[in-house]
Amino acid sequence: MSQALQQLINGLTLGAIYGLIAIGYTMVYGIIGMINFAHGDIYMVSAFIAVTCFTLLASGGISSVVASIAITLIVSIVLTSVFGWTVERVGYRPLRGSNRLAPLISSIGISIFLQNMVQLTQGARVKSIPPLVTGGVNLFAGEGLHGGPYVSYVQLLIVIVTIVLMSGFTLFINKTPFGRQQRACEQDQRMMQFLGYNVDRIIALTFMIGAALAAVAGVMVTIYYGVIDFSIGFQAGIKAFTAAVLGGIGSIPGAMLGGLIIGLIEAFWAAYLSPEYKDVATFVILIIVLMFRPSGLLGRPEVEKV
């Protein structure tokens, strides 16, 4: 029971991170109907920005943990959204209106480029930073450190940040003028153009928002694990995409739900069945879900019109 609760906590933390990345996939898919293959690598880049920033702040003598996390979050969000914008500008905008495979291939190209660029400029070795947030609480006090389920402060931080961000983001998409434009663009881009909106700008901003959320995930992962390398984007990217598809691609609540489910599956599978095959489990579940509910858990069935 205690171990199950522990896995629940671990799974929720992991799921929160996947959910944040999955939103980027789902938003981009919603607006242009294409997978942004480079999104996982955007997340990886943000983790590197976070490592650099934490190291700079530590050597600059900023000892307050709250301040350094806040500064890193802001820096990482700003710089990573520029990466997101660049991906759209280079890999997608020139190919708007060409065949469907072309932007996918170009985004795979960008993904390969980003990985190798980081490997060349930042080094191929694993980067590790000292733990910033230490300690935690035992849920059932008195059972000792190894007794009850243990929630570390990092996990608490990740879950709280994710909840705050997701609720803020939901409000942003549902209530603000930009959110309305974004949703309108998903429905009918040409009509938006007739109404005088700059569709290119809305799409670019969508990429930037997705990248910003991935940046938060990148910073959180850096704090959580403290170890990153240039190849983390691939695994996280396909898992987050799996989460987005699981929840119903194009649906933002679906992405969050999918992220949580994937995180929980991974945690429980690793704990009870086999840690080696936890990734296999994720993909098998994806295939099963797609077989029986091709539009995902919260997605609307798509009707293709001639």
Next chain:
Amino acid sequence: MSTTIMQKVDRQFRVRDALGAALVAGLVGLPMLGLTTRDGANGLQVETRWALLAGFIVVAFAGRLILQWTLQRFSFLSKRRLRARPAPEVAGNGALVWVGAACVAFAVLLPALFAGNRYVVDTATTVLIYVMLGWGLNVVVGLAGLLDLGYVAFYAVGAYTYGLLSTHFGFGFWEALPIAGGLAAAFGMLLGYPTLRLRGDYLAIVTLGFGEIIRLLLVNWGDVTGGPNGISSIPKPTFFGLPMQASSDGPTFATVFGVDYSPAQRVVFLYYLILALALLTNLLVSRLRRLPVGRAWEAVREDEIACKAMGINVTNVKLSAFATGAMLAGFAGVFFAARQGFISPESFTFSESATILAIVVLGGMGSQLGVVLAAALLVILPELGRDFAEYRMLLFGIAMVFIMIVRPGGLISHRRATVSAPGVEANR
């Protein structure tokens, strides 16, 4: 969306535009080029490289300025957008056939031209493996229009089938070849059946996942696959039962033909073997294209809904393309295992899938000759300059983006139906 209002392009606009590019370059370059972390005495230490960053910004500024100027000067974009696409020609026509014939002649004569140069023949063998894989994937991506991001999984199935059959049960190359091809095709059907009813992008991600599943199985199922260590001492193929060895219990190639044994014989033999396999693949694919099933592949690629309306079973058509592609990858895998003599999960990563896909896409989806060109380019370029190897994948990524932007149809743009009704635009 091509209805953007033409902006007045003057010098001021161009400078402002280039300044924007420089700003983006600065922001992107700052955390990657300007700053880096190195392992120091106590933990990570930040290093700065301002000169590199400044250089990058200047290059971005100048590059954007020149690009804008060139685009305007030659009104490259606007002209290209306006010009009507040329009418589709009948397939199998024109100079391409002669180029193809010349390529085959060159390939046949290559070991004679470079006699004694083992390295050239070895590299050419590698090129041919990729050509064969590219032709196999071309059936799936180029003809049927299905995006398969886990193609390497079928290659791995073929390689491991031969590796296991030969080391455990003493199967020879020729016995294992059809079994491996069949098994890979079976895997293709197994994966394709549930997923091919889905939309294209879902298929992409499911095949990607499948590729990872196979790789993880190879790494973790150590009892059977040897885990990360792989399988070693896989026997080489024989020449109609005659081994290419220095000495053996029975007759060898050298003793039967009365020549002295030399390792070069085996290299040349392997080369001709893959050449024969590749040419057979080509023959098979180009024949299939003219059969009803091949035409159905292209029809499904062009318009799935119309196919359904015409009574074509779209799932079965896709499944046949998927299985054919998988089978060809299985054959290539057997050859790979036999040639290397050693296989491990390292050889079957996603980047391998991406390379094969890049060969197909860069070559021009659906074009057989384009695949040859692209495979030769991607294998030989990194071989030419070893210093360049570090930047190989980086340039590879840039090339993928660049070619897609300049020629969304690939080097030899071939995306048209093999047959088309007179007066009907086959391109979309």
